Amino acid sequence: MLQISQLRKKFLDHQVLSGIDVNFQKGKVTAILGASGSGKSTLLRCLNGLEDYETGKIYLDGELVRKSQIHLVRAKVGMVFQNFNLFPLMTVLENLIYAPVKVKNLPRTEAIDKAKTLLKKVGLENRMHAYPRTLSGGEKQRIAIARTLMLDPEVILFDEPTSALDPERVQEVLRTIKDLSHTGITMLIVTHEMDFVKEVADRVLFLDNGSILLDCTPEAFFREDQIPRVQRFLALKKAPESIH
Amino acid sequence: METITHLISVFEFVLKGVTVTLEYTVLSAIGGFLIGLLIALMNVGSRPGVRTFARIYTSIFRGTPMLLQLSIVYFGIPSLTAYKISPLLAGVIAFSLNSAAYVAEVLRAGIQAIDVGQFEASNALNIPRFLMMKDIILPQAFRNTLPALVNEVINLLKETALISTLGEGDIIRRAQLIAAETYTYFEPLMMAALCYYGIVLLLSACVRVLERRLGYATN
Numbered sequence A: 001m002l003q004i005s006q007l008r009k010k011f012l013d014h015q016v017l018s019g020i021d022v023n024f025q026k027g028k029v030t031a032i033l034g035a036s037g038s039g040k041s042t043l044l045r046c047l048n049g050l051e052d053y054e055t056g057k058i059y060l061d062g063e064l065v066r067k068s069q070i071h072l073v074r075a076k077v078g079m080v081f082q083n084f085n086l087f088p089l090m091t092v093l094e095n096l097i098y099a100p101v102k103v104k105n106l107p108r109t110e111a112i113d114k115a116k117t118l119l120k121k122v123g124l125e126n127r128m129h130a131y132p133r134t135l136s137g138g139e140k141q142r143i144a145i146a147r148t149l150m151l152d153p154e155v156i157l158f159d160e161p162t163s164a165l166d167p168e169r170v171q172e173v174l175r176t177i178k179d180l181s182h183t184g185i186t187m188l189i190v191t192h193e194m195d196f197v198k199e200v201a202d203r204v205l206f207l208d209n210g211s212i213l214l215d216c217t218p219e220a221f222f223r224e225d226q227i228p229r230v231q232r233f234l235a236l237k238k239a240p241e242s243i244h
Numbered sequence B: 001m002e003t004i005t006h007l008i009s010v011f012e013f014v015l016k017g018v019t020v021t022l023e024y025t026v027l028s029a030i031g032g033f034l035i036g037l038l039i040a041l042m043n044v045g046s047r048p049g050v051r052t053f054a055r056i057y058t059s060i061f062r063g064t065p066m067l068l069q070l071s072i073v074y075f076g077i078p079s080l081t082a083y084k085i086s087p088l089l090a091g092v093i094a095f096s097l098n099s100a101a102y103v104a105e106v107l108r109a110g111i112q113a114i115d116v117g118q119f120e121a122s123n124a125l126n127i128p129r130f131l132m133m134k135d136i137i138l139p140q141a142f143r144n145t146l147p148a149l150v151n152e153v154i155n156l157l158k159e160t161a162l163i164s165t166l167g168e169g170d171i172i173r174r175a176q177l178i179a180a181e182t183y184t185y186f187e188p189l190m191m192a193a194l195c196y197y198g199i200v201l202l203l204s205a206c207v208r209v210l211e212r213r214l215g216y217a218t219n
Helices: A040-047 A067-074 A092-102 A108-121 A137-149 A167-180 A194-200 A228-238 B002-044 B048-063 B066-081 B087-112 B116-124 B129-166 B171-182 B186-218
Strands: A002-011 A014-024 A029-034 A055-060 A077-080 A155-159 A186-190 A203-208 A211-216
Touching: A002 A040, A014 A040, A014 A055, A014 A211, A029 A040, A029 A194, A040 A155, A040 A186, A055 A067, A077 A137, A077 B116, A092 A108, A092 A137, A092 B129, A108 A137, A137 A155, A137 A167, A167 A186, A167 A194, A194 A228, A203 A228, A211 A228, B002 B048, B002 B087, B002 B129, B002 B171, B002 B186, B048 B087, B066 B087, B066 B129, B087 B129, B116 B129, B129 B171, B129 B186, B171 B186
Parallel strands: A029 A186, A029 A203, A077 A155, A155 A186
Antiparallel strands: A002 A014, A002 A055, A203 A211
């Protein structure tokens, strides 16, 4: 449902994405892995127009994505950010219903009902009238996920959704994401949580220097005799404290 | 006893200027805020031509004396167009245009200080630019720049004293009139100072209440 062909992007002299070709199938969970600077976040951000790209084509549901009509893509593609990006002057409920009511013209009462259902789903119905700054990081991210779900996206892009969280808050967010997997929503997740990838992902893309080095199942990705580049990457994930 | 009644009558006379000063201040603060908001939005927008216009505007109105701007509006416009402009209109126009340049810079800084994630989340949620600015970005910018915006109103209040040069009976003009009439300078000028300072104190108190209430909203 989401096709990318020959996507290239440069930051000044640095080639961030050097010709990405990949298709994403409906309803599947794809983990996008790679060292920092490998271009994984940039790839995600190109998909919903937060980042420009020089050449390449993106097709959503068979239609070529034009930069001037990026809102058509955004209507189908939600995004969850590393830093949550909740609106600080709105309550949790207002954060959730703002876009559906103001942008999609959903009646307010309907939006509120929907918000309540989703808040229950992420286990935060009691925080409906709280302001974001009174919430923990994990709660904020679960609210951000609910906010994205309010717009019924076909695709959700997760850009390191647990990287800004305290370690003890990571699991509650991963559980929320896991609950969404295989509900028909296509999910692309940039993450450093390898156990989560093993458990939830249908597919792994490994990016290195702006191109896809590996495209395989998690089983194949984590197998013992993996190529040295990936072994090095996984070794660092296992023992981050040994890096000096 | 006689000095006290004299002081009271001086005070009463000067006090009447407060409404004049406030009239200029309030109208100019509103005008300055609206024009300043417009210039700030032009400044953070994506069109280079519009941005250049905003920069030139700010540069000119910050770069020339307020008294000169007032004179150009009050004396310059009639000599150019034969339209006899009233001191009130001239004053409000000149003060608004001048204040707008400062307000625009304050708001521009306030907008640019907002986390880029707020813009990205708005984009990702498909919120159009106008709604994003109105409901998400500007409320945060106003909050963060409230102290600086109040500074601007206080400045404006004191700048309106220039209107006395056009013969308007504001606080300072009335004080000067008494001084010229009675050859006593100290009392009327002190009265004038008291009036200005009183207004500033009152304004500051109102803003403190406002700030506290805004603080509650997010706690």
